[in-house]
Amino acid sequence: MTKLFSNMTTQKKLGFLALVLGFFAIFAGSPYDNSKITINAKDLALMAQKDADNISVQQLADWIIKDNFDFRIIDTRSSKEYAVYHIPMAQNIPLSELLDQNFYPTDKLILYSDNSEKATQGWLLLKAKKFQNVYILKNGLNEWKDKILFPKMPTKPNPDQLTEFNKIKEVSKFFGGTPQTGKTGEQSQPQVKQLPKLKMPAALPEGAPRKRRKEGC
Amino acid sequence: MSAPFFKFGLFGNEVSLIVAFIIGIGFGFFLERAGFGSARKLAAQFYFRDMAVFKVMFTAIITAMLGLFYFSWLGWVDLSLVYLTPTFIWADLAGGLILGIGFVIGGYCPGTSGVACATGKMDGYVFVLGLFFGIFAFGEAFPWIAGFFNAAPMGQITLPQLLDIPYGVLVFFVVLIALGGFLLAEKIEKYFAQKDAGKAL
Numbered sequence: 001m002t003k004l005f006s007n008m009t010t011q012k013k014l015g016f017l018a019l020v021l022g023f024f025a026i027f028a029g030s031p032y033d034n035s036k037i038t039i040n041a042k043d044l045a046l047m048a049q050k051d052a053d054n055i056s057v058q059q060l061a062d063w064i065i066k067d068n069f070d071f072r073i074i075d076t077r078s079s080k081e082y083a084v085y086h087i088p089m090a091q092n093i094p095l096s097e098l099l100d101q102n103f104y105p106t107d108k109l110i111l112y113s114d115n116s117e118k119a120t121q122g123w124l125l126l127k128a129k130k131f132q133n134v135y136i137l138k139n140g141l142n143e144w145k146d147k148i149l150f151p152k153m154p155t156k157p158n159p160d161q162l163t164e165f166n167k168i169k170e171v172s173k174f175f176g177g178t179p180q181t182g183k184t185g186e187q188s189q190p191q192v193k194q195l196p197k198l199k200m201p202a203a204l205p206e207g208a209p210r211k212r213r214k215e216g217c
Numbered sequence: 218m219s220a221p222f223f224k225f226g227l228f229g230n231e232v233s234l235i236v237a238f239i240i241g242i243g244f245g246f247f248l249e250r251a252g253f254g255s256a257r258k259l260a261a262q263f264y265f266r267d268m269a270v271f272k273v274m275f276t277a278i279i280t281a282m283l284g285l286f287y288f289s290w291l292g293w294v295d296l297s298l299v300y301l302t303p304t305f306i307w308a309d310l311a312g313g314l315i316l317g318i319g320f321v322i323g324g325y326c327p328g329t330s331g332v333a334c335a336t337g338k339m340d341g342y343v344f345v346l347g348l349f350f351g352i353f354a355f356g357e358a359f360p361w362i363a364g365f366f367n368a369a370p371m372g373q374i375t376l377p378q379l380l381d382i383p384y385g386v387l388v389f390f391v392v393l394i395a396l397g398g399f400l401l402a403e404k405i406e407k408y409f410a411q412k413d414a415g416k417a418l
Contacts, residue, residue, distance in 0.1 A: 018283060018392050018396065019392055021392070022283065025392075026383070032297050
């Protein structure tokens with residue numbers, strides 16, 4: 001066999017090599033991974049138009065506090081941004097890796113980014129891959145910061161607004177935020193918008209948040 | 218890091234032009250070394266006297282095909298990201314026919330005419346002039362032929378998708394076709410060489 005091979009001309013050797021490689025290609029499987037998807041454009045356009053897949057930051061905060069956890073929060077930003085701050089319970093999956101994840105078809109996924117942009121792109125990818133329960137955190141982390149972490153008290157609040165703000169204040173404190181009350185008299189320290197320490201509500205304190213929330217209602 | 222490097226963002230548009238330039242030079246160099254800068258050599262193909270074009274082209278096809286197939290199998294290249302020219306069946310057929318006719322008349326294909334130019338062949342220059350005229354005429358006439366051009370779009374389709382057979386099986390078949398073609402080409406060359414020798418006597 002080896003003698004036969006060494007007696008071949010270079011062309012024949014190369015041809016033989018091609019034949020062998022070609023033969024084993026039959027058993028090598030498809031070279032394409034599963035990243036190609038087909039989409040029903042009309043279906044997607046209709047879903048996008050309805051805005052039904054948007055979730056407000058208040059809604060999400062409420063769910064986290066109530067420990068109502070049948071969903072996964074996904075931070076689509078870069079790992080660097082994720083390391084600086086992320087919403088408690090969120091896991092970091094940048095857009096390019098979103099399709100490599102083995103989500104279950106029944107998983108409820110809530111995507112967020114700084115604004116709605118990247119989350120919406122991710123939503124499109126996952127919807128196109130036939131995941132039904134994909135949601136977008138409306139206006140993303142920016143709104144989370146504005147409304148949850150650093151809520152601002154109206155300058156001249158009427159009683160309704162005041163109760164509303166006091167409720168939000170509790171929510172904000174739960175997430176380690178700094179409500180912007182505007183009062184500077186009693187505490188002279190300025191209300192710095194400092195992002196809460198990351199580890200903060202990694203595990204929800206049992207009982208406490210629910211109780212606090214109930215008071216608010 | 219796996220290929221295609223451009224899509225994975227290893228380099229940008231400017232560098233990609235330099236990469237294209239280097240690859241182009243390499244492509245031209247090997248075409249020239251294969252003797253494809255000469256219209257005589259290329260035209261001999263159509264008279265079955267020299268099947269080098271067929272052999273070189275099919276060798277390139279199966280080398281690239283096996284390379285891409287196994288590279289992607291090893292995870293070195295993501296084939297799904299490699300750009301494929303979309304197929305428009307009628308426009309492609311017409312274009313292929315025009316290219317073939319031009320090849321027979323002029324003795325070059327677009328690539329080899331560039332090689333002929335680089336080595337200073339006068340017919341190569343004429344051919345390239347014709348090529349640019351053709352591009353210009355196509356561009357100017359495009360509004361009138363746009364309907365035909367865009368007819369029957371099939372997207373970025375490959376043979377395994379079209380024939381609905383596994384990729385590996387198609388790879389094997391193409392290798393078989395190439396090897397069979399090489400044997401046949403050698404036989405044809407020998408046959409015509411003998412025939413020519415008989416005439417010469």
